[in-house]
Amino acid sequence: MSGAIAKKYVNALMSGCTEGELTAAYGLLVQLAEAFKIEKFNNIVLSPDVSSKTKEELVLSLVETKNVKFQNFIKLLNSNDRLELIPVVAKELKYQLSLKNNTFEGSVSTNFKMSQSQIAMLEENFSKKFNAKIKLNANVNSYPGIKVELDDLGVEVSFSVERLKAQMTEHILKAI
Secondary structure, eight states: OHHHHHHHHHHHHHHHOOOHHHHHHHHHHHHHHHHHHHHHHHHHHHHSOOHHHHHHHHHTTOOOOHHHHHHHHHHHHHHHOOOGGGHHHHHHHHHHHHHHTTTTEEEEEEEEEEOOOHHHHHHHHHHHHHTEEEEEEESSSSSSSSEEEEEHHHHEEEEEEEHHHHHHHHHHHHOO
C-alpha cells in the first residue's frame, strides 16, 4: 500500500520539477532515508507526542538545501502525516529516474574477484539485450558461480557450478 502512495507523490514531484531538480531531490531523499535507519530518529518522526512542526524542522535540518520545491515537498509529506514514506519515495524516485533516463543499476555476485574488463563486457552485453544503459556493481560472496541481478528490470540470470554438475549427471544417467 505504501508503494502506491509513494508512487503518487513521486509522480507529483516529477511533474513539477526539472531533470536537475529531480536528481538533486533524489540525493536529498537518499540522505533522509539513511536517517530512518536510526531507531531514535524513527521514534521521533513516528511519535504522536512530537508536534508536526517539530518533525518537519527536524527532517529539513538534516539536509542542506535552498530548493523551495523540495522543502515544500517535505512540508506536504509532513502535513499528510507521511514522513515515514521518505525511504519508499526515494526508492520509487530512483526507479522512475531510471525509466526516464533508460539507465539501470544491478549487481554481479560471484565467489571470485571479477576484473573491470569482465564487468564492462557484461554491462555491454546486458545493455544491448535490454536496449538500455546498464551499470553493474561487483559483489564477492559465497555464490558458487555467477549471478547477475537487475531488480528494476525484474531480471536475474545465474550460472551455478552445482546446477551444471547436477544437469550433467542427470543427462548422463538418462543416456545410459
